[in-house]
Amino acid sequence: MxxxxxxxxxxxxxxxxxxxxxxxxxxxxxxxxxxxxxxxxxxxxxxxxxSYLGLELDERLKRASIDAVERYGTQISSSRTYVSSPQYLELEHLLERIFDAHVVTTATTTLAHFSAFPVLIGGRDVVLLDQSVHASVQLTSSMLRSGGTRIETVRHSDLAMLEERVEALSRECDRVWYLADGVYSMAGDTAPIGALQALLDRHPQLHLYVDDAHGMSWRGRHGRGVALEKYALHPRMVVTTSLSKSFAGGGAAIVVPDPQLARRLRLLGPSLIFGGPMQPALLGAAIASARIHLSPEIESLQADLQxxxxxxxxxxxxxxxxxxxxxxxxxxxxxxxxxxxxxxxxxxxxxxxxxxxxxxxxxxxxxxxxxxxxxxxxxxxxxxxxxxxxxxxxxxxxxxxxxxxxxxxxxxxxxxxxxxxxxxxxATPRAAARARHVELACAATIADVPEVTWNQCFGGRGAFDVAGQRFAERLLGREAAGPNASTFRYYRGVDARGRTVVAAPFSCFRWKVDVDADEAVSRVVEERRREDPEYLTVRAFAAGTLLSEGDHLFLDRESGDEWRDGLARMLEAVRRDARALEAEMIVLRDLPADDDELRAFLEGEGFVAREGPTSHAVEIAWRTEEEFLAGLTPKSRYAQRRQVMPFDAHYEREIVGKGTRRLRDDEHAHLWDLYCQVKRRSLAFNTFDLPDDVFRLAEADPSWELTLLHPREELAGGGVEGRDLPCAVGACFVGRGVYVPTVLGMDDRYARTAGLYRQMLRHALLRAAELGLPRVHLGYGSDLEKRRFGAVARRSTMYVLADDTYAFEALAQIEANLGR
Structure with a gap:
């Protein structure tokens, strides 16, 4: 996004x-x-x-603020690099007694992070952000990338994952910094400080940075906070805390274990050099609060809140x-x-x-x-x-x-x-009303769905009518499909008149979160997957299948508000089935990008809209090649004549499928190799490999056919029965009024130099015209190449519902590390 x-x-x-x-x-x-x-x-x-202890209204703090303004005015407007209020010396001395450590104060907690990170963390270090660490930490740490620091996200308080990453990263970086909160500001849970201190003891390259803004004052000796309540400051630990909130003064404190580090922060911290100082009134209040913290009174205040x-x-x-x-x-x-x-x-x-x-x-x-x-x-x-x-x-x-x-x-x-x-x-009244208006049917196989009705909903949309789903079940609905092994569900909502108002096919499988990411991003992710094949993958319950592309949601918008009742009921069932299937994410994909009414409805259901891939389709409204060229733009005609048609004579097309010869085992092995070459060359739409018998099953299915291109020149490796081995293959769905090239394989040598991809696009259009099919779906990617064949681009929106957004957050860090 x-x-x-x-x-x-x-x-x-x-x-x-x-x-x-x-x-x-x-x-x-x-x-x-x-x-x-x-x-x-x-x-x-x-x-x-x-302000958990309620000190913001304490008369001593108010009088101290007033006295500070009387003595120093409303501000001392000078950089602390040159001169600062004498109040700083008194405040930092008191804070060092509170924390039993060395302290540098800043104007805000965010500016404390802004000063600390460039001094503490180097370009050969790696930062591990807790998934729930405060936004101020996430925002300010991002500036470290300009110096070469890599940033990753780890699951919230997942110590096993944290230790695994520390062990792996320690071999390739100087230090690993884990950034966490003492008390997390949304859920109110606390960091496992004791376990983190144990990790510090086990891993000498690990360093810990804790933002304890919400833990200050109400816990710990002298109110030093949750992070330091039970444990002394570790030599490789830094705590930043707020002097606002419970402390009720102003500013923030960076707590460090040695005086030299404190001195470096004062000398080099960007906000301490270039930022404005705290106002005298806030310094006065903070000093008064620090005195209360150092008195026995703090314990009674803590007990009162407790x-x-x-x-x-x-x-x-x-x-x-x-x-x-x-x-x-x-x-x-x-x-x-x-x-x-x-x-x-x-x-x-x-x-x-x-x-x-x-x-x-x-x-x-x-x-x-x-x-x-x-x-x-x-x-x-x-x-x-x-x-x-x-x-x-x-x-x-x-x-x-x-x-x-x-x-x-x-x-x-x-x-x-x-x-x-x-x-x-x-049942809620609204749910009961939905049940009265729309009856929902759910099936686990397309065989249990009325064929005529389903095809009326989805015929012509893509490879997910009854024939398309039957093939998807045969290919993907088995353990041999590996990560792509899918469980299917079919939903159909029918109103009181028997009319279908909503329908959708879903499948549950393992989804690569970087499926539509930049190729450079996916290459980094794939490197991690060599050691951890399921890295940044989730079990997804998604509309459609791994083979399908197109609008997978049928809605009868002419049914008044019944489509809303039907869609709401369907989504209730989808959420229920997703939990039963242990899916971590629900995806509605390839929906129209300009459907504001549907967007508002789905966002109300908790879905987050993301830009989906652009798909392409060609309307076959011509009979001859001259008519085809006449329908193109001048630039596209020029491209056809210069970049496509000159290669026509280099290839011979063969259609394999219903009523044709059967391919031999060695030919199928070769087709699979061509597919793998494409997969390894491009990660533009990054999925797990399809089962290795995909072409064999497509050949045997009456709704599919294989388009093979043979080079007219001898291809290195010899021929089969007097024919050269094909240099390209396309598994194509022959649907109701639509032709859908779905799975592609190409020989790298021909793809780079002999216009092979363009020839596959050309033959898809020619084949559809031969079969009398009025529409060709050309799928995602290669926008310019497909536009040159007259394809119309269709923007889509993907709607995602995920309880845990860790995988997306981790992917975003990788994208940011690469400048994407």
Whole structure:
């Protein structure tokens, strides 16, 4: 997805929440008390603050800020490279006592990362980002690529994967840096610091960088945070933390194990050289807060908050509310699944007088949205009980409102089904209405689908009518297909009049996430696959098959809103079957790029739209070659006469299939070799190899034929029965009104110098004309070559629904490393 498309996608999702009154809100209070906020004229309990200890309203911090402004003014506007406020010396001295380590302060946590990374991490190092590490870490670390640093993503808190990558990378780089959060800002779970310290002890090239912004103050001796609560700062560990949030001052601290490193950060940190300093008022508040942290009072403040955390967790557990994490932190995340449920629950809680955060994409994946709320000392125990009671009352009601089922939440978040929401199984009114309007039929084989009806839906669209699916099942529906071994499902929604309003074929198989990536990216991925064949692959439940191309979704748009009911019911069944098949991703592919109505519907179901590959089709509206050329543009005619037609005499075409000779075993072995040559030469559409008997099965199927091109000159290696071995093969589907070249094999020697690919395109069109078929599907890629044959390009959109987006995030890092 290019940058502009990505921004448009993010904008639409964020704006959706804003339009529902759940974001970009403005406080209307003249004074704040920490417990309540006023928004849209309504007084609400504030469950959206990250000032967990409530120190932002402490009189000592306020007086210290006022005193600092009186003494130093509103700012000291000079780079710290030359001169800085004396407040810095006092603050850093106090912080070093808190952390029992060396400290450098910066204006914000993001600027701390911006200063630390170029000093800590070199061009021969590799960075491993935790999948859920804060966006500020991901953004600022990306600048390291300009110096040659490679960046990868590892699954969230997956220590086995982390150690595996450290062991592999230690052989090829100077150091491996793992970047993580102390407390993750969405789910509220914590990093396994003890296990990470053990990894540091085992692997001398591993270094650890922890952003502990959400762990500061409310845990640890002197409030030093979650990252350093139980363990001293390791010699190869750096902690960055916020002096805002719980600390309630301003700025951030970089905590390092030795004074020389602190000195280098002060000398070389970009934001410390070029960025502005902290304002005196914030420095004054931070100093006052540091003194509180060094006093016994911090322990009573921590205990006060801890009691609220335990109360909240206990009440949530008793109510059976599903949480993304049950760890006792001030950040709580109620799992909702589809974003529309999070919005509905958020609006319901707002009307009850609670200010909470409805969280959706891009902060979380589209099926793992929820309500995030935070706990502070300002809140009374009764406030917390009231919120949990309100969530308990409205949780199922929000699902009924949107027509979703709470049972799906547990699958989306991979939570154990242990309470009433998981086992209620109550059909929602909307789901019941859908069932009245549309009856859904599902089959596991095309043999159980009415042939006439299916062909009415999909005949002429591609190789996925009944004949096409029958062949796909024969080729791919077996263990011998290897990673491509597929399980099939056929869905068809019928209204009360017996009319089909929705239909689609699906298959479940192993999908390479880089299937449509740049070839240079796929080559890097394939290098990793030599050691790990399933690297960046997922089990996908996708519309169509590995052999099909085209719009795989039939919708009767003339049925009023019944197509919506039918599609919603079908997607419910698709999600259910995907879970049963242990699929990690659902894909609707090759759908029209300009169908805004369908896009809005699918995004509402949690799908993320991505630009799909461009396909090409030629309408055969000519009978003679002269008519064919006359229908082309002048440039295309010129290309045909100069780059295609001069090679016509170099090849002899043979059609093998129904009613022709049968190929011998050695010929089939040769055809497979030609296919492999194409696969090895191009990774433009990167999939696992098809089964090696694909051409043998196509030859024997009445709906398929093989197009062979033989060179008229002797090909090195001799001939077969007086004929040269073919230098090209195409397995072509002969469908209802459509001709679909599907599987291609070519001899590298002829492909490079003798116009072989263009000859295969030419003969596909000529063969379709011979058979009286009005349309040829030429598939993906080679846009310019196909346009020269009169092909019309069709942009498509791919809709993806993935519970875990790790593979896509890891692929994005590889693309960024290569500058793609």
């Amino acid at each position: 290019d940058h502009s498309a990505q921004l448009a996608l993010i904008e639409s999702h964020i704006d959706s929440g804003v339009q529902r009154g759940l974001g970009h809100l403005v406080l209307e209070d003249e004074r704040l008390d920490g417990r309540f906020v006023t928004i849209d004229g309504e007084r609400r309990l504030n469950f959206g603050s990250c 009691a609220r955390l335990e109360l909240c967790n206990d009440r949530l557990a008793s109510a059976g509310i599903p949480l993304a994490s049950s760890q006792r932190t001030p950040v709580r995340f109620v799992a909702c699944g589809p974003v529309r449920v999070a919005y509905a629950l958020g609006q319901r809680l707002t009307r009850e007088g609670f200010h909470v955060n409805a969280v959706g994409f891009p902060a979380v994946s589209t099926r793992r949205t929820g309500i995030r709320f935070t706990l502070t000392r300002h809140l009374e125990p009764g406030d917390i009980e009231a919120l949990v009671d309100a969530i308990d009352r409205h949780f199922e009601a929000a699902f009924r409102e949107t027509g979703d089922s709470p049972t799906e939440v547990f699958a989306d978040f991979r939570l154990p089904e242990t309470h009433r929401f998981a086992t209620s199984g109550t």
